[in-house]
Amino acid sequence: MVSKEQVMELIKSVEDPILHKSVLVHEVKIKGSHISLKVALSKTGTSEQLEVQQQIVKLLKEAGAETVGLRFDSLSEEEMTSDEAKKVNPGTPPLLSSECQTTFLAIASGKGGVGKSTVSSNLAVALSRLGYKVGLIDADIYGFSIPDMMEIKTRPEIIDNKIIPPERFGVKVMSMAFFSEDNSPVIWRGPMLGKMLNSFFSEVNWGELDFLLLDLPPGTGDIALDVHSMLPSSKEIIVTTPHPTAALVAVRAGKMAQTANHEILGVIENMSYFESKETGKKEYIFGRGGGERIVQELKTDLFGKLPLAQPDEEDPDTARSIYGADHPIGKIYEGIANSVIAKVKKEQFVEVK
Numbered sequence: 001m002v003s004k005e006q007v008m009e010l011i012k013s014v015e016d017p018i019l020h021k022s023v024l025v026h027e028v029k030i031k032g033s034h035i036s037l038k039v040a041l042s043k044t045g046t047s048e049q050l051e052v053q054q055q056i057v058k059l060l061k062e063a064g065a066e067t068v069g070l071r072f073d074s075l076s077e078e079e080m081t082s083d084e085a086k087k088v089n090p091g092t093p094p095l096l097s098s099e100c101q102t103t104f105l106a107i108a109s110g111k112g113g114v115g116k117s118t119v120s121s122n123l124a125v126a127l128s129r130l131g132y133k134v135g136l137i138d139a140d141i142y143g144f145s146i147p148d149m150m151e152i153k154t155r156p157e158i159i160d161n162k163i164i165p166p167e168r169f170g171v172k173v174m175s176m177a178f179f180s181e182d183n184s185p186v187i188w189r190g191p192m193l194g195k196m197l198n199s200f201f202s203e204v205n206w207g208e209l210d211f212l213l214l215d216l217p218p219g220t221g222d223i224a225l226d227v228h229s230m231l232p233s234s235k236e237i238i239v240t241t242p243h244p245t246a247a248l249v250a251v252r253a254g255k256m257a258q259t260a261n262h263e264i265l266g267v268i269e270n271m272s273y274f275e276s277k278e279t280g281k282k283e284y285i286f287g288r289g290g291g292e293r294i295v296q297e298l299k300t301d302l303f304g305k306l307p308l309a310q311p312d313e314e315d316p317d318t319a320r321s322i323y324g325a326d327h328p329i330g331k332i333y334e335g336i337a338n339s340v341i342a343k344v345k346k347e348q349f350v351e352v353k
């Protein structure tokens with residue numbers, strides 16, 4: 001029969017699947033033709049553990065053992081160098097780590113079609129025009145529209161195993177649209193949805209960001225709730241139209257956000273009025289008071305009111321849904337961005353009339 005020393009020598013040829021050096025033997029017992037071993041791996045319970053097990057059993061049986069008893073242990077912190085420990089547990093993705101300085105701004109709405117994606121993309125652009133480093137995730141998984149609104153023609157690239165997001169107007173953007181061929185619908189659900197969202201945080205090289213905006217799915221249904229609960233805790237901005245019903249549903253969306261531990265930062269009222277270019281007269285097409293109603297019920301602030309209007313196509317500093325910096329609505333977005341920054345920095349907040 002083999003000796004303990006021979007067993008140790010034989011096992012040296014078996015590699016730890018992550019560290020790629022010999023596995024460590026914690027214990028060897030030999031009783032007749034039975035050998036029992038306790039082997040330490042950098043990570044136990046992996047699919048590679050089974051391969052290690054088969055390799056060891058084969059080696060010991062070839063050396064004369066009739067039966068082999070094998071138990072696995074994890075390597076202790078002392079048994080690994082700090083570089084090896086990092087390899088085994090690469091740690092929290094920088095964007096989600098506690099040291100991360102990025103402010104997450106989640107943009108939500110009670111109903112679809114109120115302009116949540118338009119507001120998310122213009123707010124991101126306005127923050128970038130003010131000199132901040134900004135990212136934008138189109139987390140409206142099934143209704144992705146941001147790349148089209150911002151007219152992003154490029155796709156993400158993969159460099160050093162990280163996804164590099166395309167950039168437009170200084171804003172780095174990630175969207176399901178980049179991974180959906182020919183605008184086909186996305187049918188991922190449950191765990192896949194979480195995996196995809198998580199990969200937007202951990203597998204994308206965002207670089208340093210001051211703000212990461214998240215355009216959430218509309219409403220208070222399952223999908224919106226799932227996405228809310230999968231996100232890191234964020235400051236939430238609610239978008240509504242002035243219509244009382246839109247506001248009522250938006251309050252529900254705000255309350256749902258609070259249950260998912262997101263803080264309500266404020267409200268933006270979109271499609272508030274139409275202003276005639278000829279007469280300057282304002283028409284309140286969708287009614288009035290929606291934004292104020294949410295502010296009252298959720299005890300938060302109104303960041304601004306946006307009129308009905310389209311970007312000026314002649315302006316080079318514009319895209320399908322992005323207003324130029326000097327467009328009157330571009331200026332309103334600049335004011336909203338300043339109010340958001342002020343609130344985030346807890347400076348004195350000035351309510352927009």
Ligand SMILES: Nc1ncnc2c1ncn2[C@@H]1O[C@H](COP(=O)(O)OP(=O)(O)OP(=O)(O)O)[C@@H](O)[C@H]1O
Pocket residue numbers: 109111112113114115116117118119140143145217218270271306307308309310321
């Ligand atoms: N202030 C505005 N003036 C004119 N059109 C607007 C305004 N805001 C948004 N729109 C238009 O309204 C439509 C819906 O906007 P958007 O997609 O931003 O809404 P949404 O709330 O994100 O919708 P969903 O949640 O269903 O994706 C778009 O065609 C957009 O161009």
